[in-house]
Amino acid sequence: MRVLLVFAHPEPQSLSASLRDVAVQELEAAGHEVRVSDLYAMRWKSQVDRADFPALAPNERLQPVAASKAAFATHTLTDDVRAEIEKLLWADALILQFPLWWFAMPAILKGWVDRVFAFGFAYGVGEHSDKRWGDRYGEGTLAGKRAMLIVTAGGWEEHYGARGVNGPIDDLLFPINHGILYYPGYDVLPPFVIYSTDRFDEARFEAAGQQLRVRMRTFETAALIPYRRQNGGDYHIPSMELRADLGATDLSGFALHLRRAAD
């Protein structure tokens, strides 16, 4: 398997970097080929702006969606973005690894998504009609590939629990797992999350490393998050609302979009 790991921590000597090395070693030991996009080391440009669209005339209004569509179609995306797209097409699997800052990914990684996930590549793909609303949420350019998150959080695990004050970690990560990874087609694995990272001694690192090694060894076979396919019949088209007879009546929020045995 070919794996791309996109890494977004500024410090080479961080806990995050040590965990990244554990993941890479374990994948390579199992015979997988791994490439790493270390965004800070690459001095990745975070913000979408005019410089991303060299074909845009100087006095032309920048409409990000239209500009992305035109640049992808005419092969005029910038070299750094094209290189990342090549890596995503090369890889059978994607890992995004980042510290959870303000309950989301760091800006530099968000900027990798904003810039690399071009129209025609990661969105705006496929037929839009009364029968299907594009190739997305389980279909799309990256369908058939696997993806997962490796996340380090400073807060306590209980604070991210089902009734914890921060909100459940699976809900906090839904916009990424469902909205960024599943959207362009990835099969998404449950995330690997470690907590209380400010108090990490050697014993905890050893334990976390062992758990991470297991996750890397089972990357190809582990059960996926059972998100519903958009065009599989569960949603009305084009309103894309879940059919009234699906999802338990006591469910609300993001959990509705998980397939259940009863459906």
Add this chain to the structure above:
Amino acid sequence: MRVLLVFAHPEPQSLSASLRDVAVQELEAAGHEVRVSDLYAMRWKSQVDRADFPALAPNERLQPVAASKAAFATHTLTDDVRAEIEKLLWADALILQFPLWWFAMPAILKGWVDRVFAFGFAYGVGEHSDKRWGDRYGEGTLAGKRAMLIVTAGGWEEHYGARGVNGPIDDLLFPINHGILYYPGYDVLPPFVIYSTDRFDEARFEAAGQQLRVRMRTFETAALIPYRRQNGGDYHIPSMELRADLGATDLSGFALHLRRAAD
């Protein structure tokens, strides 16, 4: 009232910029004083890195939380960050305005949060003990001030509905409204969201502008999102889990953290 509006769209001629101007005009017409941080115009630096902590020795390991704490305490944050902190302290109200990109804020705005919301200012504030877990979620440096989001989304409103495939907009914005605004103390107003922005004609702009003007006129008086206060008795401390007798039994996910009349 003094209002800071933080704006994150790269195009001065965009729909977003036109809506920003409507909001500013309406606020000023009502006698409020408004300042705008136009992040693209300011060439805001998005990513947290070593350059944010000039006091850090060249060979010292960068630990973002510890570095933020030290820089805030010793007044060695960079000038751009200090200027934003001054604006936040000056303002009675904060508006974050942005296009929804990949179900979250653009990288440049996430970078404003990551860099400006320093330890000792927006987090790491107050006593941490068996009785209270810091001044956060309804308490903190920015308590008593109001905040709201102005969001433009390309997708259809139905796709962001209670059963829409993207997930409910209020849940998608929870990590921002609750995790970024309520956390350091803001009273948070329901967001102003417009959809299907790629097909915006003059009639729709006129209607959206009118709705936005109403929201600006009612900024000081509108009802807040009724998030629970962390230290108000609803949560066990220090696990910060919601008491078992609170929240309807049919609730899960983020909705548990809204106060209900029955509680």
